[in-house]
Structures are given as C-alpha cells and as structure tokens.
Amino acid sequence: MDLSSLPDFALPLLAAVLAGGLVGFEREWRGRAAGFRTHILVCLASALLMEAAVSQGAWRFDILPGAQIVSDPARMAHGVLTGIGFLCAGVIFRAGFSIHGLTTAASLWITAAIGLLLGAGLFALAAAGTVLTVMVLLILRLVSRRLPQKAVVDAEIVWRRDAAGAEAAVEAVVTDLDRRWRNDRFELIDGGESVRRTLRLKAGDGAALKALAARLRTVEGVTGYRLDPRDD
Structure with missing residues (x-):
C-alpha cells in the first residue's frame, strides 16, 4: 500500500x-x-x-515463508x-x-x-x-x-411539611391533568422541614404543562417544582 x-x-x-x-x-x-x-x-x-x-x-509486517494471510x-x-x-x-x-x-x-x-x-x-x-x-x-x-399523543412528564414538587392540606391540594391539581399519575419517590429535605415528591404523569401539550405550573403556584405551601417532559 x-x-x-x-x-x-x-x-x-x-x-x-x-x-x-x-x-x-x-x-x-x-x-x-x-x-x-x-x-x-x-x-x-x-x-x-x-x-x-x-x-x-x-x-507492513514480515510474512513467514510458506505462510498465508x-x-x-x-x-x-x-x-x-x-x-x-x-x-x-x-x-x-x-x-x-x-x-x-x-x-x-x-x-x-x-x-x-x-x-x-x-x-x-x-x-x-x-x-x-x-x-x-x-x-x-x-x-x-x-x-x-x-399524531395525537401525550408526553410523559417527570414532576418534582416541594412543599413545606407544616403546610396543612398542601399534599391533598397537589394531588388534586395533578389528578385534574392525569387521573392515572403515579408516585415515584417521597423525600424529606431541608432538615425535615420540606417534603419533595416525584410523580410521573402524562400531559397533552405545552399549554397543559403551563396550566399545571400556574395551578401549582397557587397551592399554599408549595415552595418549588420542576416539570421535566421527556424528549429524546
């Protein structure tokens, strides 16, 4: 060569x-x-x-006599x-x-x-x-x-532990978007002062996610959230 x-x-x-x-x-x-x-x-x-x-x-290498490659x-x-x-x-x-x-x-x-x-x-x-x-x-x-489809969304919501009714209100908001949502994980954070809950749900479009975010902001005791649509 x-x-x-x-x-x-x-x-x-x-x-x-x-x-x-x-x-x-x-x-x-x-x-x-x-x-x-x-x-x-x-x-x-x-x-x-x-x-x-x-x-x-x-x-480039030496070939032994009689050998075949x-x-x-x-x-x-x-x-x-x-x-x-x-x-x-x-x-x-x-x-x-x-x-x-x-x-x-x-x-x-x-x-x-x-x-x-x-x-x-x-x-x-x-x-x-x-x-x-x-x-x-x-x-x-x-x-x-x-095609009509719904994106899978990983939702992470944080609220104060001492906020009465915060958990039920969060569940109600999520249920309005997807009645078949399911839990992934519960955590106590900030030295036990806050609860972080991770959910998996389905949303139709970006407008539905915006509506969910807007409603979560109105829940008394919610201090943070993250809505992560899966997009590969």
Whole structure:
C-alpha cells in the first residue's frame, strides 16, 4: 500500500463524511450533544478502520515463508461496534427519573455501522441505511408530531411539611391533568422541614404543562417544582 492507492480509498472516505453529516444534521439541528462533527468523525473512523481491515494483506509486517494471510474484516467490525458503545454511553444521561440521549446514542451506533459498510465497499447498502436513518430522524418525527399523543412528564414538587392540606391540594391539581399519575419517590429535605415528591404523569401539550405550573403556584405551601417532559 502506497500513495498510489489513495484514489481507491477516497470514495469510501468522502462517502463516510457525507453520510455522517446527513445523520448528524438532525442531531445538530436539535441541539444534541453529538452533532455534525461527532457523527462525521464516527462514520469516518469506522470507514478508515474497515478499509484497513480489508487491506490487511498490504500491512507492513514480515510474512513467514510458506505462510498465508487470512483476513477477517468482521473482527474489525465487531471491535468498532463494541468500542462505539462507550461513546454512546457518554451521551446518555439521567435527569431525575428521565433518561435522555437514547436516540442520539442510537444514531451514533448506526452511523458507525454505515461507516463500516462504506469501508467494506458496500455502497448501496450504506446508502440505503443512510436514507432510512435520516427518514427515521426527520420525517418520522414530523409525522409523530401530527399524531395525537401525550408526553410523559417527570414532576418534582416541594412543599413545606407544616403546610396543612398542601399534599391533598397537589394531588388534586395533578389528578385534574392525569387521573392515572403515579408516585415515584417521597423525600424529606431541608432538615425535615420540606417534603419533595416525584410523580410521573402524562400531559397533552405545552399549554397543559403551563396550566399545571400556574395551578401549582397557587397551592399554599408549595415552595418549588420542576416539570421535566421527556424528549429524546
């Protein structure tokens, strides 16, 4: 392998940059932690490593007399997809009882797979995977917005322990929004002076959350709240 071989590797690498950019566009647009550059680098790195694996016969090492080189590019693919798991874990985080970043982690994982396909020369399969991934991230999201649905909301509400009737009033407000809400956790905080309760409920839209927040502010004894809609 020498400089004369570079033109043969240029197309898979350029295709990896394009595919990674297309997948990363939606994440960048959504303001996620892994955007354009991260997806491009993941796809490019995967393509580079796979190209190196399929060109193992051109590696610089001494071959024993009579020995034959049997390459197994699938082992490189396994290694890349295993290693990308550590990067994916870095974009998944927990806020209260909500898990965020799963879609971004999945997009990184499939971007690595697309890069491996490009490095192996499977351009048609890689192109199909890129198009389908972009459709899932962009088009299906637009479709889901038009469907009637309710977002899961993690609500954290704090009230003074000595506030008579605060707990019942909070439950009444939450029940008006979602009759099937459920408890997650009870806590005593501020040295036992306040109660913090975490609930899980469903809300139709932003207006419903605003109405819930406005009603919680009117409850005597409530000192704080946090309404955390799940959005991946």
